[in-house]
Amino acid sequence: MATVAAVIASTHHPFYYRASTATGEERPPFADEWVAKIEAFRQTLTRARPDLLVMVGSDHFHQLWLDNMPQFLIGKAPFYDANFYNEEREFGLPRMRLPGHEELSAYLLRGGMDAGFDLAFSNELRIDHSITCPIITLRPAADLPIVPIYTNIFAPPMPQPKRFVQLGGVIRELVESWPSGQRVAIVGTGHLSLELGGPRQFGPHGPDPEFDRTAVEWIASGDLGSALAQVSLDSLWEPGNATHGFMDFMLMMGVAGEGAKADYADSLDLFHTMEAYFTWYPNGVDAP
Amino acid sequence: MSKYLLNKFLYTIDRDPELVERYRDDPRGTVAWWEAERANLILNCHEGERSSWLAFSDAERVALATHDYPSLFGLGAHPFLTLTLFIALFERDHAEPLGFQREYAARLSHWGLPYPDIST
Numbered sequence: 152m153a154t155v156a157a158v159i160a161s162t163h164h165p166f167y168y169r170a171s172t173a174t175g176e177e178r179p180p181f182a183d184e185w186v187a188k189i190e191a192f193r194q195t196l197t198r199a200r201p202d203l204l205v206m207v208g209s210d211h212f213h214q215l216w217l218d219n220m221p222q223f224l225i226g227k228a229p230f231y232d233a234n235f236y237n238e239e240r241e242f243g244l245p246r247m248r249l250p251g252h253e254e255l256s257a258y259l260l261r262g263g264m265d266a267g268f269d270l271a272f273s274n275e276l277r278i279d280h281s282i283t284c285p286i287i288t289l290r291p292a293a294d295l296p297i298v299p300i301y302t303n304i305f306a307p308p309m310p311q312p313k314r315f316v317q318l319g320g321v322i323r324e325l326v327e328s329w330p331s332g333q334r335v336a337i338v339g340t341g342h343l344s345l346e347l348g349g350p351r352q353f354g355p356h357g358p359d360p361e362f363d364r365t366a367v368e369w370i371a372s373g374d375l376g377s378a379l380a381q382v383s384l385d386s387l388w389e390p391g392n393a394t395h396g397f398m399d400f401m402l403m404m405g406v407a408g409e410g411a412k413a414d415y416a417d418s419l420d421l422f423h424t425m426e427a428y429f430t431w432y433p434n435g436v437d438a439p
Numbered sequence: 440m441s442k443y444l445l446n447k448f449l450y451t452i453d454r455d456p457e458l459v460e461r462y463r464d465d466p467r468g469t470v471a472w473w474e475a476e477r478a479n480l481i482l483n484c485h486e487g488e489r490s491s492w493l494a495f496s497d498a499e500r501v502a503l504a505t506h507d508y509p510s511l512f513g514l515g516a517h518p519f520l521t522l523t524l525f526i527a528l529f530e531r532d533h534a535e536p537l538g539f540q541r542e543y544a545a546r547l548s549h550w551g552l553p554y555p556d557i558s559t
């Protein structure tokens with residue numbers, strides 16, 4: 152059976168690529184600290200020696216649209232082109248192409264549906280920065296096959312938080328039952344408190360630093376009970392109008408499992424939003 | 440109220456570099472053209488298979504035609520779509536990094552929770 156080599160959850164910040172590659176006067180004052188933290192975080196994936204990546208993210212109205220909106224979708228394609236014109240325009244993100252892994256995609260689709268998730272699928276999916284940001288931060292060589300999984304954290308009505316957690320658990324069980332000798336890292340990105348297009352956007356910190364501190368503690372300690380008790384679709388509007396992206400963190404907590412303490416946890420207080428980085432090794436990891 | 444159509448306008452303009460410039464230069468004309476020619480196109484269907492019922496309310500049409508993003512927020516347009524497109528339109532006019540984004544926040548500062556419903 153396949154091995155879950157690592158479970159990784161983080162924020163995805165589309166400005167990282169530009170900040171980390173800028174030089175001279177263009178380079179923001181926080182760039183060096185940010186790069187150092189990302190490089191340390193990257194080591195947590197490198198150490199796990201993954202053969203392929205399951206990537207959980209959320210399309211930002213790029214390919215998925217309100218005329219036909221899936222709640223949970225798995226890509227099943229030999230390749231995924233990546234990043235869109237408006238991401239190139241606003242964030243300077245490069246165009247990319249990532250190899251797919253159709254066998255694991257098919258296994259997750261069949262198994263997920265048999266486990267109670269009627270998953271949508273796509274045979275031609277262009278992925279956006281919710282998946283390419285963690286490729287850029289964690290695996291910039293972009294050399295491993297991926298299975299992209301998209302969630303709707305963006306367009307109401309959305310699934311309940313508990314469904315994100317449950318889907319995370321199903322993904323973990325399915326990867327562990329996949330008849331393969333491969334080492335799979337399950338990587339997902341979401342948000343802490345975040346405001347986009349509202350009065351609290353682009354402040355000196357995230358819109359709700361107290362929510363961020365609490366959420367980081369929930370994730371680092373695997374405290375799904377508290378997260379599920381205190382988070383609802385209604386409550387997530389309060390820390391910031393784009394905070395439903397926290398449900399992708401909850402999905403990743405579901406992958407890691409109830410009570411699973413992160414083996415690595417770090418954060419960075421930036422303008423606009425707090426960055427946070429977590430890694431679990433369910434089966435241990437070799438010494439660095 | 441046709442929040443879906445507001446979002447469809449923002450979405451289809453934002454993804455097309457030529458339409459972004461056209462909307463910046465001639466908002467009123469672009470909105471009129473789009474409502475007449477594009478509003479009823481189903482994005483994943485052949486152009487001959489159109490919808491027949493989509494139209495802006497007067498308030499929506501005016502807000503789009505005047506680049507009035509605070510009004511779009513109040514009308515329940517999806518804030519991510521509005522922000523992304525308006526950054527493309529107007530960030531270039533601000534010398535300071537994030538100057539437009541901060542002005543945008545300030546112009547919405549009279550809003551408290553709950554914000555307008557964005558459900559479609």
